[in-house]
Amino acid sequence: MAESIEQLRIYKSARGLEDQVYELVKQFPADQFYGLGNDLRRSSAAVSHHIAGAHRLFSYRLKLDELAAMRREAEATRKYLEDAREFGASDELLKEYTGIIKQSWGLTKWLRGKLEEKREKAEVSAKEELVAARS
Secondary structure, three states, X not given: OOOOHHHXXXXXXXXXXXXXXXHHHHOOOHHHHOOHHHHHHHHHHHHHHHHHHHHHOOOHHHHHHHXXXXXXXXXXXXXXXXXXXXXXXXXXHHHHHHHHHHHHHHXXXXXHHHHHHHHHHHHHHHHHHHHHHHO
């Protein structure tokens, strides 16, 4: 992963989308501001939060768990945005959250590859130690 969280394109996109969601919620009528508005703000903030969480963790397994949580929040945000179409949520915003979900699958695939490489190295090392112990 990148050395700095700000270098991750998925994080920068999620933060930008979070700002857009906050601006959208400001336009909601009073009866939707606290219900749907709170759900939207919470889920959009959780997306970038989970990306940052995945970045700071050392374990590939834990990174994958954080990305799975991020995808769930991004999907929830998409659902809330669909509910908010009548209040000004655009198709473009929905497409951008779909892009975030797709990017997370790409990052997940890369992390799974790294996890598999680590497992293979550990197996080879264990076999070499066993051979050395027998000699």
